[in-house]
Structures are given as structure tokens and as C-alpha cells.
Amino acid sequence: MTEHRERISIRAATPMDGPAILDMLADLASFEGADHHPRLDVTSLERDVFGSVPRLHIALAEQAAESGFMQSAGFVSWFENYSSWEGRAGVHIGDLWVCPKFRGHGVASALLRHLLSRHEGERIDVFVVRDNAGARAFYRHLGFREKMEWCLYRIEANE
Numbered sequence: 001m002t003e004h005r006e007r008i009s010i011r012a013a014t015p016m017d018g019p020a021i022l023d024m025l026a027d028l029a030s031f032e033g034a035d036h037h038p039r040l041d042v043t044s045l046e047r048d049v050f051g052s053v054p055r056l057h058i059a060l061a062e063q064a065a066e067s068g069f070m071q072s073a074g075f076v077s078w079f080e081n082y083s084s085w086e087g088r089a090g091v092h093i094g095d096l097w098v099c100p101k102f103r104g105h106g107v108a109s110a111l112l113r114h115l116l117s118r119h120e121g122e123r124i125d126v127f128v129v130r131d132n133a134g135a136r137a138f139y140r141h142l143g144f145r146e147k148m149e150w151c152l153y154r155i156e157a158n159e
Helices: 015-032 042-049 107-118 133-141
Strands: 008-012 057-064 070-083 088-098 124-126
Touching: 008 107, 015 042, 015 057, 015 070, 015 088, 057 107, 070 107, 088 107
Parallel strands: 088 124
Antiparallel strands: 008 057, 057 070, 070 088
8 A cells, every 4th residue: 555645845934824833832732731831922933933033943844735725734943052062053953843634744754854954964952752752763763862861951931
């Protein structure tokens, strides 16, 4: 049996994609069992993603619906970081999300290939929820290695 995969289109997000991005982030938060929804909002998107000096980059995956219109299938967000150890910039993946009805269609792989092609030869880091065995296997399959010697520590900002 041959699996038919719809054509996946990857493009940079635009301000018009804001509502879809915020909806997918809310779905991601629910999926991960987060205590609260992401605090990113339209104002933050306009300033930090679509402003003159982006602090966060977002690529959107789309697939054609039966109607012929493209619909959002998922997204990846990333930002530049810097390693004093390596003496150069790298990339940190903030989020990778594929809408449930598009899973198993190669959307996550297409999003990651897009990111990897833009940042070829750079170090790319990602945090994965420890209990998400599927995501951990996905990243391992793509060549990412778990860094067991590192532990995440954080102090929360005052609200």
C-alpha cells in the first residue's frame, strides 16, 4: 500500500498568520499540560516576530484542503543564541507543533528540514518535554542527541 502525502508548503509567517499561530500555541500548551496558556499575544507577535528587528522567527507549514485553499498544518519557531564555548551563534528551537489532523504526513520533518537548511552547519538546540517519547524519538531520528550532562535551571521573571 502506497501512502499518499499531500504537498506541504513551508513559508515565513506573516502578520495575517497571527491568529492561527496563537491558536496552535494554545493547542500546544494544552497538549503539554501547561499550567497556563502562552503569554505571547498579537502585540508581542507584531513587536518580536514581525517587527523591524525580529527576536523570534516562525515558519508556517500549510497543506491544501479539499476546497483547494491552503490551511495551517503546523509551525516551528526559533531564535538565535550564542555560545561563548563555541564562539559563534546558533539556533534554539522554541516550538515545533503539528496540528493533530496533519500528523503522519511529514509536516514536522518538512518544518525541521526548512530550519536546518537555513542554518546549515550551526548548532541547533531544542528542549523536549521529558514525557513526550514521540518527540524525543523524532529528534533522535533526525540526528539530534540528548545532552544528559545538562540540566535546565530557571528563575521565573516577576510578573
